[in-house]
Amino acid sequence: MSRIAYVNGRYLPLRRASVHIEDRGYQFADAVYEVIAVRGGALIDEEPHLKRLHRSLGELRMAAPMGDGALKLVMREVLRRNGIATGSLYLQVSRGSAPRDFPFPARAKPGLVMTARRGSGPSAKLIEEGVGVITIPDIRWGRPDIKSVALLPNALGKQQAKEAGAFEAWQVDRDGNVTEGTSSNAWIVTASGELVTRQADRSILNGVTRIGLLGLLAREGLKLVERPFSVAEAKAAREAFLTSTTNFVLPVVSIDGTPVGNGYPGSVVRRLRQVYEAFVAEQGEAE
Ligand code: PDD
Numbered sequence: 001m002s003r004i005a006y007v008n009g010r011y012l013p014l015r016r017a018s019v020h021i022e023d024r025g026y027q028f029a030d031a032v033y034e035v036i037a038v039r040g041g042a043l044i045d046e047e048p049h050l051k052r053l054h055r056s057l058g059e060l061r062m063a064a065p066m067g068d069g070a071l072k073l074v075m076r077e078v079l080r081r082n083g084i085a086t087g088s089l090y091l092q093v094s095r096g097s098a099p100r101d102f103p104f105p106a107r108a109k110p111g112l113v114m115t116a117r118r119g120s121g122p123s124a125k126l127i128e129e130g131v132g133v134i135t136i137p138d139i140r141w142g143r144p145d146i147k148s149v150a151l152l153p154n155a156l157g158k159q160q161a162k163e164a165g166a167f168e169a170w171q172v173d174r175d176g177n178v179t180e181g182t183s184s185n186a187w188i189v190t191a192s193g194e195l196v197t198r199q200a201d202r203s204i205l206n207g208v209t210r211i212g213l214l215g216l217l218a219r220e221g222l223k224l225v226e227r228p229f230s231v232a233e234a235k236a237a238r239e240a241f242l243t244s245t246t247n248f249v250l251p252v253v254s255i256d257g258t259p260v261g262n263g264y265p266g267s268v269v270r271r272l273r274q275v276y277e278a279f280v281a282e283q284g285e286a287e
Pocket of ligand 1: 035154180181182183184185205206207208209210243244245246
């Protein structure tokens, strides 16, 4: 089955799908996006993703391309046309296309693009054995809480991780504290058993997986502390893990080559992975 994209009102084979060369997303990264997991044919956490999309649009004073009802229909149609029950949906809204000029164009129409792809997330081996991360300086702009397509520092960081044989790069602020991964949020379980992730202020993207997991912690009797943690604290932690739409909950077993704990996924992250998978499966079954 050839892949079908939605582009500004049309469903087209991917190779024929294109946007205007003066699209502001292309020229200024003046666009926002969401990646939504699909399981059992259902869009997982659709509402929180739409809520965050609206927040991103609002922060950038960008108009929504259509109402939520229509957007949901298009998302489902993209999944249907691509025959996807397990995978992810990518949605991007740009401020539109206009002759290149920095201020907002007076009359540009917001652009909307969607693609979908198959995929079931990390391999069983990665989940079982965990992954390594490196640490890099956080060189991003001051608003990574907005899910914009300005992802060059993230791409450079992920490439650096790849070249170092690591799965992800944890970005570090000027105070030596971890902000987040290049495409995931960062968590640790400290030596004293405290579950820690950075508070969702302007320094990180408030992950939908992060929010979902927060809601499940109380049921598990786990107490979370939202605060910054340093690289040194992470390296001395009992456990570490990352969360994202594409990876759910994934154990981190080394940081810059230093093993975390005994170098194997710990009991808290293994439990949280199970709990989160069950939470996703429930949504898939409800579809
Ligand atoms: N990335 N932090 C950053 C910088 C991210 O890009 C992402 C998501 C996350 C986790 O957010 P969520 O749980 O909502 O996926 C945190 C997506 C998956 C991507 O760009 O592919």
